Amino acid sequence: MLIIALTGGIASGKSTVSRRLAEHGAVIVDADELAREVVEPGTVGLNAIRERFGDGVIAADGSLDRPALGAIVFGDPDALRDLNAITHPAVWQAATDRFAQAEASDPRAIVVYDVPLLVEASADRPLHFDRVVVVEADRDERMRRLVEDRGMSETDAQRRIASQADDAQRRAVADVVLDNNADRDALLARVDALWNELRSL
Known part of the structure; x- marks a missing residue:
């Protein structure tokens, strides 16, 4: 089995790469999905978040109020660090189970761990992957995608980007960098070539 870590900043195009690899037959383990699972009602994770951030981040139905939590942590490095300390270990445990x-x-599966916060989540543990693939796009292009394609305000987009690792930090752990500043077909061609390489390992 090969385990490939796939990461990239918000709006870099990582999801496009993940979907293409899935089309080729990769097993996708999505860290964002796991992050939702580990804070579902009744979990240790959600209880820890309530204890740290208060009842204001809990919705009326008992679930996590993500917008309320995001308003607290994006722009407050200490709060974000506390949240990550709660969620990252739980997500990693769930990922290793998958x-x-x-x-x-x-036993010959190629598993792709789709993890936006790879650098941030690995600060307290070494990286053990067969390949680390980083999807990259210029900051201005990512801002455009967040504002025009996702309807985010410029302020929110800037805060989201600033809360994540920067390009240099991601490149420092990368085995492969996929540039996504050109058109979608160019990116998919790079992904296809990557898949052929992975199959030969």
Whole structure:
């Protein structure tokens, strides 16, 4: 089994790469999905968030009020660090469970761990992946995508980008950098070439 970490800043095009790899047959383990699972009602994660940030981040139905939490942590490095200390270990444990399931199902599987916050989440643990793939796009282009395509305000977009690792930090852990400043077809061609490389390992 190969485990490939796929990361990139918000609006870099990482999801496009992940979908293409899935089309080729990769097993996708989505850290964002796991992050939602580990803070569902009744979980240790949600209880810890309530204890740290208060009842104001809990919706009327008992679920996590993500906009309320985001308003607190994006722009407050200490609050974001506290949130990450709660969620990152839980997400990593869930991810390793999925890796083990994939290997049990197919020892030759190529597993792609789709993880936006790879650099941030690995600060307290070493990286152990067969390849680290970083999807990259210029900051101005990512801002445009967030504002025009996702309807985010410029202020919110700037805060989201600033809360993540920068390009240099991601490149420092990368084995492969996929540039996504050109058109979608150019990116997909790079992903196809990457898949062929991975299959040969």
